[in-house]
Amino acid sequence: MSTFLSSISRQLLLCVIVAINPSLLFGDESGSSPWLLVPVVSSDPKVGTSAGVFAGYLHQFDDQSPVSTFGVGGGYSNTDSYGFGIYVNAYLAEDTHRVTAGVGIGKIRNDFSDFLGSGLPVQTTDDLRFAAARYLYRVRGNWFVGAQFSMTNYLISGANWQTDAALNLLGLTGFDSNGIGLVAEHDTRDNQNSPKSGHKFSINNLAYRDWLGGDDSFDTYTMKYRQYLAHGDDHVLAWRAEGRATHNAPRGGYSSVGLRGYVRGNNLAPHMMLFEVEERYKVNAKWGLAGFTGAVCLLDDLNDCGQSSNWYPNIGAGLIYTIKPAEKMVVRLDYAWGKSGNQGLYMSFGHAF
Numbered sequence: 001m002s003t004f005l006s007s008i009s010r011q012l013l014l015c016v017i018v019a020i021n022p023s024l025l026f027g028d029e030s031g032s033s034p035w036l037l038v039p040v041v042s043s044d045p046k047v048g049t050s051a052g053v054f055a056g057y058l059h060q061f062d063d064q065s066p067v068s069t070f071g072v073g074g075g076y077s078n079t080d081s082y083g084f085g086i087y088v089n090a091y092l093a094e095d096t097h098r099v100t101a102g103v104g105i106g107k108i109r110n111d112f113s114d115f116l117g118s119g120l121p122v123q124t125t126d127d128l129r130f131a132a133a134r135y136l137y138r139v140r141g142n143w144f145v146g147a148q149f150s151m152t153n154y155l156i157s158g159a160n161w162q163t164d165a166a167l168n169l170l171g172l173t174g175f176d177s178n179g180i181g182l183v184a185e186h187d188t189r190d191n192q193n194s195p196k197s198g199h200k201f202s203i204n205n206l207a208y209r210d211w212l213g214g215d216d217s218f219d220t221y222t223m224k225y226r227q228y229l230a231h232g233d234d235h236v237l238a239w240r241a242e243g244r245a246t247h248n249a250p251r252g253g254y255s256s257v258g259l260r261g262y263v264r265g266n267n268l269a270p271h272m273m274l275f276e277v278e279e280r281y282k283v284n285a286k287w288g289l290a291g292f293t294g295a296v297c298l299l300d301d302l303n304d305c306g307q308s309s310n311w312y313p314n315i316g317a318g319l320i321y322t323i324k325p326a327e328k329m330v331v332r333l334d335y336a337w338g339k340s341g342n343q344g345l346y347m348s349f350g351h352a353f
Contacts, residue, residue, distance in 0.1 A: 261336030
């Protein structure tokens with residue numbers, strides 16, 4: 001715990017530096033430069049403290065399209081974990097075409113104090129390679145349809161033979177998963193980076209098949225809804241509801257808790273339902289505050305949500321800094337608490353939703 005508190009102190013010092021002179025980290029404080037350099041920091045008592053950077057280039061292809069982002073990022077943690085990725089989010093031809101893609105590699109060393117709710121401390125290493133892309137075409141008004149693919153290769157190994165035996169027993173040894181699917185979205189948001197009004201509804205599937213080169217054949221179905229309500233002096237109330245279901249998925253393809261304050265993969269179930277609400281309070285043109293709370297239910301069937309043990313709530317607060325006023329791009333520092341000692345500190349580029 002002392003190491004965790006020490007890491008928090010270092011990150012709070014970083015925030016003080018940013019508050020005194022944000023241009024020390026973010027470059028051109030006026031926001032006119034197309035270049036972007038953002039520190040990315042997180043700290044969690046289970047997976048350790050990590051620090052990295054996201055470097056991006058911004059370009060608007062035409063007056064009707066939102067600003068596109070091309071970026072690279074990487075990070076390293078005090079548990080000797082690392083990750084590196086390339087990211088593209090492009091809006092083309094008066095926002096008729098939307099392309100999102102990314103590739104990355106990483107080695108993640110996890111130190112779980114309560115692995116999958118077993119009460120046992122487990123140390124694992126995940127070797128990861130992934131590639132994913134999504135293409136959307138505006139068919140009418142604010143409706144988009146398209147396709148996506150995902151290719152993931154990862155291997156989980158334990159810190160000792162006992163852990164390896166337990167992972168094999170649980171079916172968590174990693175696998176190749178290659179999937180393709182369809183996407184439909186309805187997007188009325190007034191801005192892609194920091195919306196103040198509108199909503200986004202998205203529904204998609206991924207069909208993972210062994211004939212695509214994966215180890216298993218299974219399906220996932222995801223539905224997301226997000227709404228943004230402006231009030232007062234440019235304050236925003238944002239909320240989201242999400243659901244994810246799987247069919248014939250191996251344990252490695254199960255759903256997890258996608259809330260700040262929890263470690264993804266520490267709790268798993270075939271299906272997931274999520275609700276989260278966040279108030280974004282504008283202090284001035286550059287700074288803002290946030291407060292958020294939510295809950296996730298992990299379930300095999302709907303009856304499971306009647307048991308408190310299957311619910312994972314969170315609550316937290318954040319500090320928001322606008323680094324690119326014209327594009328409404330932000331950097332955030334959030335602290336979140338969950339149940340059973342789960343907690344985390346995150347410095348990130350962009351809102352959580």
